[in-house]
Amino acid sequence: MLDLAGSLMGSPWLYLVLFLCAVLDGVLPLLPSEGILLLSGAFAAAGRPNVVLVALVAAFGASVGDHICYLIGRRLGPPALRRLRPGTKRHTVARWLSELLDRRGGVIVIIGRFLPGLRSITTLTAGVTAYPWRAFALFDAIGALMWGISGTCLGYFAGTAFQDSPAQGLVVALVLVAVVITINEIARRAQCRHLRSSSGRDDSSDVRE
Structure with missing residues (x-):
């Protein structure tokens, strides 16, 4: 297993795989790209792959994926927003996210990059609510670079x-992958609960009004 992983990590194709995983993770968060990123970093300690290229390729792929998701929201979002009836939960959530981006857009875009599952929701919402592209590109680049x-x-x-025990290093890297993914999943669920509770409070306030 170690030899197989080493041959993959030493191949130039790794950079393409890392790039594509980061892009797809930004659009369709089916498998967090943190896994291959952490493994690439662990093997870079032995000289291959290049640690700087790993960070830059991952950051570039993440930013490309985020921009694709943003453009999808920008293109398809406004008609969908117009079809939302005021007073419904979906309308309330959309309004809450829009106000949150207006107040703390840069922080939300950067933090969203570190939350698998929510990073695509954040970038999609930024496009749907027509969050300024230049501001999005700036903060997304910062977040993607920090993430990479x-x-x-x-x-x-x-x-x-x-480094003196590659097998143990691989095991530790795999454990780190599992820990990071678990933490991200916990954060994603906590954020979803917060989102639902916030929308519930807004709905109740609308009823009182």
């Missing part, structure tokens, strides 16, 4: 700590 660097460094330090 942090994930690569986390894997790299794990690989460095066990």
Whole structure:
């Protein structure tokens, strides 16, 4: 298994795989791209792949995926918003997200990059609500670069700590992958509960009014 993983990580095709995973994760969060990013960083501690290229390719792929999702929301969102009836839960949620982006758009775009499942919702909502593209591009680039660097460094330090024992380093990297994915899933569920509770409070206030 170690030899197979090593041959994959030492191949130039790894950068293409990493790029495509980051792009797809930004549009269809079926499998968090943190896994391959952490493993790439861990193997980079041994010299292959290049640690700088891993971080930059991952960040670029993440930003491309986010922009695709933003453009989908920008193109298809406004007609869908117009069809939402005021007073419905969907209309309330859309209004809440729009107001949140207006108040703290940059912070939301950056934080959303670190929450699988919610990162696509954040970028899609930014497009739907016509959040300014220049501001989105700036903050998304910051978030994507932070995500690429942090994930690569986390894997790299794990690989460095066990450089004399590659098998243990691989195990540690895999454990890190599982931990990061679990934390992200917990954060995603907590955010979803917060979103539902916020929309519920808004609905109740609309009824009182």
